[in-house]
Amino acid sequence: MTKAKHFQLILILGSMTALGPFSIDMYLPGFSGIAADLNTTVAKVSMSLSSYFIGISAGQLLYGPLLDRFGRKKPLFIGLMVYILASLACAFVTDIDAFIGFRFVQAVGSCAATVASLAMVRDLFPAKETPNVLSKLMLVVGLSPMLAPTAGGYVTTYFGWHTVFLILAAMGAFVLLATQLGLPNTHKPDLSISLKPKPIITNFISILKVPQFYTYAFTGAIAFSGLFTYVAASPLIFMDILKVDAEIYGWIFALMSISFIGSSQLNSVLLKRFSSEQMIFAALISQSIISFVFLILAINDLLGLYETIGMLFLFLACLGISNPNTAGLSLAPFSKNTGSASALMGATQLGIGALASFGVSLFVKDSITPMVVIMTSTTILALFILIIGKRKIKMTIVNTDDDAMAMVH
Template sequence: MKDKSKTQRFLILLFLGLLTAISPFSIDMYLPAFGDMAGDLNTSVEKIQLSLTSYFIGVAIGQMIYGPLLDKFGRKKPLIAGLVIYIAASLFCAVTNSADYLILFRLIQALGGCCGMVASRAMVRDYYDAKESAKIFSLLMLVVGISPILAPSVGAFVLNHFEWHIIFIILTLIGLIILLGTLFILPESYQGNASLSLKPADVSKNFWSVLKNPDFLKYCLIGSFASSGLYAYLAGSSFVMQEYFGLSASQYGTAFAFISSALIIATQINRFLLNRWSSAQISLVANYVQVAVSLGMLIATLSGYITLPLIIGCIFFYLCCQGFIFPNTSALALAPFRELAGSASALLGCIQMALGAFTSALVSYFHNNTAIPMVGVMFFATCSGLIVYISLGKNRKQA
C-alpha cells in the first residue's frame, strides 16, 4: 500500500467498508419488520426468522464458491457477478407474497451478497501484513458496527411510512451503488492465478491445505464461535425486545443501535491496544470476559431477575468483547496465506456463517416466548470459543 497515493488508499478503504456493509444491512434492516411481515404473509414470527437462517446458510455456501474464483480470476470479476445476483434477488424479496419464497430468495440474495465479505477480507490480506491487517479489520468492524445502528433505524423509519417491501427496494439500490463503484472506481488488488484449477478435487485440496494449517484452524474457530453468539442475538432480539419486553419498532431500533455501538467502541480501542499487546493476547482476554458476561446474563434470565436495562447492558458488553475478538482472530487466521487468500477468506467466512446459521436456528427451534433461548445460545457460543482456546494449547508469540 505504500506505493499508492492517499486518494487511492482512501478509495480502497472506502469500498472495503462498503463491501463489508452489504451483509450487515441485509441482515439488520428488516429485523424490526418481523412482526409486520409475519402478519402480511400469514405466517408466524418463527417462520420469518427462518429467512434469517437461510441467509446465513447462503452466505456459508456462497463463500466457498467465491473463494476459488477470487484466487483464479482476481478479485473484481467474481465480485461483479455476485453483486448482480444480489441485486436481482433483493428485487424478488421485495415483490414476494409468500414466506416460503422469501426464505428462498433470501438464500439467493446471500449467495450473491457474500461476495463482498470474501473479497474484502482477501483484499485486506493482499495489501497488509498480519498486525496491520488487524488494524484494518478493526476499521472494517467500525463499518459493521455503524451498519446495525443505521440499518434498523432505517427499517423502522420505512415501517412508519411505508410497507416492509420498501426495505428490500432500498437494499436493491444499495447493491446497485456498490456495483457501479466496483466497476468504475475500485482498483484490482490481485490479478489472479490462471494456473489454479477449478476442478472439485483440486479446489477441495486447496481448501484442505488451508484447513489443516493449525493457526488458521485455531483462530478461525475462536472467531467463528464468538460471531455465532452475535447471530443468536440477531435471531432472537426482535422477539425479546419487541414482544417480550414490549418495545415498539422505533424503540427497538434505538436499543439495537445502542447495543451495536459496542462494536464501534471496542474495535477502535483495539487499534490502540495493538500498539502494546499482540492480537492473540487481546482476543484471549476478551473471550474470558465474554464468557463471564454471558454467564451473568444467563443466570439473571433463568432466575427471573432479568430486566430490559440489564439485558441491554449485558449484550452491549458481550458485543464489546466481539469487537476485540473478531478483527484479531481474522488477521491471525489469514496471515499464513497469500496465493490462497481467497480460499482462506472463503473458508473462514463459511465456518463463521455456518455456525451463525446453526445458532440462529437453535434460537428459533427452542423458541418458548421467553429470552432464555437467545441468552442460552449466546452463552453456549462463547463458551465453545474459550474451549477451543484452551484445548488447542497456549498461544505462540504472535503479531
C-alpha cells in the first residue's frame, strides 16, 4: 500500500469516525435557541441528547450483523442516507417531541459509519497495524469535542441553530460520497449469516466467549468509563465547585482533549518498540497509581483548581494509550464476523460509560471525591479483569497447542 493510499484511507475512516462526535457536540451551544423556537425548556431539549445516546447503543448492535451479511458498503450507504434525512428533518422540525424522535433516528443512521469504520480498519490493515491506525482515528475523536462546540457556537450565533443540522447533513453527504468512491469493497457479503434474532444473539454470544475479546473489550470499556465519568462530572466540578466561568471551562475541556490526543499519538510511536499487551498493562498500572494519589488528595481536601486539572490530565493520558490497544486486540481474533465484534465492543463501551455517567449524576453533588472514587474503582476493576483474562488467553493457547500436537501424534 502506497503512503498516499494509506493517508487517503485514514482520512476517509477518520471522517466516518468524526460524524458521531460532531452530531453530539455541535448543537450544544444552540440549546437555548432550540428551546425558545420550539416553545419548550432547555431541560426538555437535553432529552434529545439522551435519545441520541439510546440510538447509538441500539444502532451499534443493529449494524454489526448487517455489515457482515451484506458487506460494508450497502448498510453504510443506507445508514448514511438515514442520517442525512434525519439531520434535515431536525433542521426544519417545529415540535420538540418530533425533534427528540429525529435525533434518535439520526443516531441510528450515524452508527453505520462508526461501526463500519472499526470493521474496515480490521479489513484493510494487518492485525499488528490495527492499534497504530486506531491511534490515528483517536486523533479525530479527540479533536471533535474541541472543534464541534466552538464551530457550533459561531454557527448558532450568526446563522441560528437550524444551520447546524444543515451542516451535519452536508457532512453526512460528504462521508457518503467519500466512502462509496474512495473505499474498496473490503468484505464480501456472507449470506450464511442469518438476520433472525436467535442466530444474531447466538453469534454475539460466540464472540463474547472468545477470551481475547472479552478480556480486552471489557478491560478497555471499564477503563474508558473514566472518560465518561470526567465528561459527566466536569461542568459540576469546575463551574459549581471550583467556581470557574464558562469560557475558562471551555479552555480546560480543550486542554484535557490535548492530553487524550497527545497520548494516543505517542502510542503510535511507542508501538514501534513495545507490544500492545505491554502498553495496556503499563497504562493501567500508571492509571491505578494516579487514581490512588488523586483519591488521597480528594479525601484530604487537598485539591484546588490546578491540582484537579493536573491529576485529570495525567489520568486521561493513560486512557489515550490503553484505548487504541484494547480495541485493536479485541478485534484481532475475528476475520469473518468483524462487524458484529466491533458493534459489540462499541455497545459495551457505551453501555458501561453510560452507567458511569449515571453514577456521577447520583453521587457528585458538592465534592470532587465521588468522581475520583468512581474513577479509581473502574481502573482497579479493569486491571483485575486484564490480569485474570490474560491467564484465560494463555490457557486457551496452551490447550489449542495441545490439541494440535495430539492431532499430529
